[in-house]
Amino acid sequence: MILVIETAERKNSLHFFEFVKPILDILDSMNAHFEVRHYKEVTKEHIDKAEKVILCGNGLQDREFLVDAKKFSWLKTTTKPVLGICAGMQIIGKVHGAKLIKKVKIGVSHVQFLDPDPFMNMMSKYDVYELHNYAVSVPAGFVELAETDIPMAFKKKDVPMYGVMFHPEVMNKELIKAFGQM
Numbered sequence: 102m103i104l105v106i107e108t109a110e111r112k113n114s115l116h117f118f119e120f121v122k123p124i125l126d127i128l129d130s131m132n133a134h135f136e137v138r139h140y141k142e143v144t145k146e147h148i149d150k151a152e153k154v155i156l157c158g159n160g161l162q163d164r165e166f167l168v169d170a171k172k173f174s175w176l177k178t179t180t181k182p183v184l185g186i187c188a189g190m191q192i193i194g195k196v197h198g199a200k201l202i203k204k205v206k207i208g209v210s211h212v213q214f215l216d217p218d219p220f221m222n223m224m225s226k227y228d229v230y231e232l233h234n235y236a237v238s239v240p241a242g243f244v245e246l247a248e249t250d251i252p253m254a255f256k257k258k259d260v261p262m263y264g265v266m267f268h269p270e271v272m273n274k275e276l277i278k279a280f281g282q283m
Contacts, residue, residue, distance in 0.1 A: 103128060103135040103281060104151035105144060108188045109159035120158045123270035124186075127277045140172050148175050153182040153283065158232070158268055170195050180262040184280045189232050190255070190264030194237035197257075204236040204251055212267065214247045214254070229253070229267035236266060259282025 105124060109116035128135045138147055140156075148154070155219065156173075175183035176183065183195040191201060192279045212229050236251035246263075254265045261283065269276035 102151055103133055103200050104143070104147055104154045105135050105137045106154060106156050106189075107137065107139045107159075108192065116159050119160070120186075120268075120270065124155060124157060125278060127270065127274050128281055131278060131281050133281045140169070145171070145175070148179065148181075151181060153280065154179075154184070155277075155280070156183065156185040156192055158187030158189060158270075165233045167195065167201070168190065170234040176262070179262070180260050182280065183263065183281050184277075185262075186268055186270070187231075187268055190266050191233075191235055191237045193257075193262060194240050194255075197240035197242065199240035199243075200238045202236045202238065202251070203234065206231040206236075206251075209272070210249050210253075210267070212247045212249055212253045215245060227273065228267075229265075229266050229273060230271040233266060237264070265281055 107117065107121055107194050109120070125135065125137065170192065173192050173196050176193055183193070195201065206280065208231060209228050210231050212227050214227065239245045239252050239255050243255045245252050245255050251266065253267060255261065256263050265276070
């Protein structure tokens with residue numbers, strides 16, 4: 102089962118349709134078994150039951166998740182595959198000691214992927230869709246997989262934990278499919 106975690110404040114109902122539903126549609130098209138939870142509802146039992154975890158992105162004004170970083174402390178010890186999308190990458194980075202950097206980006210960017218990776222399976226330049234207020238540095242114990250003027254993707258060295266600063270649910274849907282098939 103893939104645990105899909107919403108990161109937006111609850112009062113923002115459009116978040117679900119913009120950042121979560123497209124991911125669910127991709128997983129549904131693959132006949133993947135998944136469960137959706139808001140990060141404030143996630144328990145140890147949910148993490149234990151999941152085979153993989155996707156941390157969804159959210160809107161530009163949603164920053165509550167950054168204050169609640171302790172809710173994501175399980176990221177320090179999990180060995181399960183994790184994909185953090187935009188806000189999810191920020192969460193992974195923050196939990197692992199990275200710095201958030203004010204960097205507003207909205208629109209399509211050209212990204213250079215640096216190293217081959219079995220999951221990313223991307224080995225050159227790709228167009229990606231960005232929508233964020235913050236970038237995140239690459240934390241210790243992680244390797245940068247893609248860059249523009251900021252880190253665009255990273256992976257934890259010893260665990261299949263990935264972060265992408267772009268939104269593959271908008272462009273590059275094959276990335277979510279590849280994660281679902283890991």
